[in-house]
Amino acid sequence: MEETIKLHYVVPGDDFTRAGAASGDVKHTLKQLGVSPAVIRNVSIAMYEGEINMVIHAGGGEIDVEISEKDIKMTLADKGPGIANVELAMKEGYSTAPDNIRTLGFGAGMGLPNIKKYTDSFRIETQVGVGTTLFLSVNIA
């Protein structure tokens, strides 16, 4: 039987001080498993960006992580406003983050492009007014 580790995190909205806690825990877990540093970096950066997105845009959300010998799958689901134009959101430098967020150093329009860049598979399901779910995975080489 294939061994998998399932982790579940609740990301609170509007609390920047706690954003990064989930990706930090996943990073710690992967280090203990002896997963290669490059894979750990990809997972933690992609997941961190996703966490920040949830905080900025969606009032929080939930993250499920499934670690197997082959890959690390992440599902990031929120009940936020949804993304009206996914193509635009995927463009580097495009952001709908409000000014107060930008002054904190976030909202550079790199969130989704970065998540795609650091993952081996990337799928987004979004509906305006309903929410957004990201399905990500990073292969363990």
Added chain:
Amino acid sequence: MSILFHSVRLDADKCQGCTNCIKRCPTEAIRVRNKKAYIISDRCIDCGECIRVCPHHAKYAVSEHFNELLKYKYRIALPAPALYGQFNNLENVDYVLTGLKKMGFDDVVEVSKGAEILSSATREMFENGELKKPVISSACPAVVRLIRTRFPDLLGNLLPTCAPIDLAAKIAREKAKKETGYTDEEIGVFFITPCPAKRTAISNPLCHENYGISGAIAIKDIYPVLVQTMDKLRNDEVESINDSGIIGVGWASSGGEAAGLLKERYLAADGIENVINVLDELENEKLNDLDFIELNCCTGGCVGGVLTVENLYVAKARLQRLRKFMPVSCNRLEDYFTLDDLGWTKELTASPAMKLADNVITAMKMMSRLKEIERSLPGLDCGICGAPSCRALADDIVRGYAQETDCVLHNIQVGGKDDWLPAPFRMKVQNEESGDKNDG
């Protein structure tokens, strides 16, 4: 490495088995067993935090006793610049350096001299463009050990050079051999150290061979004798030995090494918790616009070392004052070495101490169990089991070093009574009996 040398040790007689040290260890390297602390050798980075926090002074750092000097015909002191901040009303570093000679050293070479050479070398390496940015300083041995234990992904960012102390030792030894004709065995080279990590690095250098340092004497041990010697010094006895300036002496305080690079895009963090936070950010690639990152495990930098005498802020203020009387820098790389002389000769590898198992499948099975155990534990992180947190206990259990019954709440959770427990650990089971009565 065959045998792991650690300068941080436990004095079991003094240890009361309390939980102060286990909570503060940055690599979770301490457990309490049978009412005594136990240091897990593979994990210890010799930062000295446990020495700092132990209320019973049961943790100490091994360093050389003065008697060790007697083994050598020619003795050289290499004072760390942090030493200069320990004395009141000091305006001339030569008082300290002459004092060391009066105490029994034949020669004194300042570590700040090695620091200036290293600053000059680092500037050249930056110009050559061969470094992976942001470059992390490798001067603090505890930081290097922390990175190989907890942040192996960042090993490639470490500045691949020896430390100021190594260069000072090499210069001192060569000079002594040339001037006196003594052999290497007859010459003793002693670092006057502010911290245990540097003592460890002498016996157990990770990236190169020992540059000829015989041992280290703690600042706190040399201080009482040195102060007395300095008090007796007449002005006309003071020799002109000082051969380093603001840049070299600046290395004693956090930010000094970075300032010596004459670059603007740098960050300097000190204090182990802050260092860990910065490394976390760096690992998430959030600091990629920086050229240089200086990290010191001790708050304030080396001047806050656990083997110093003076309050770190007082010492810092004194160093600040000393700068007034100093030139900017007195030493350049090309006057002594080439870049090849100070590079690493051994590969720095990640420490496997935190890994659950070598085999990923085994590690995953252990991790699944670890998570399951962690969920079953109360999450109080009380430390009574001897591990710093519930997660650490779960970790110990899957590795076979502890049992679930080590948790005092374990029996309660499987249905026992908890009257015997202290208040924070009792669970409110019968609502109608407690609680309401107090209101009336």
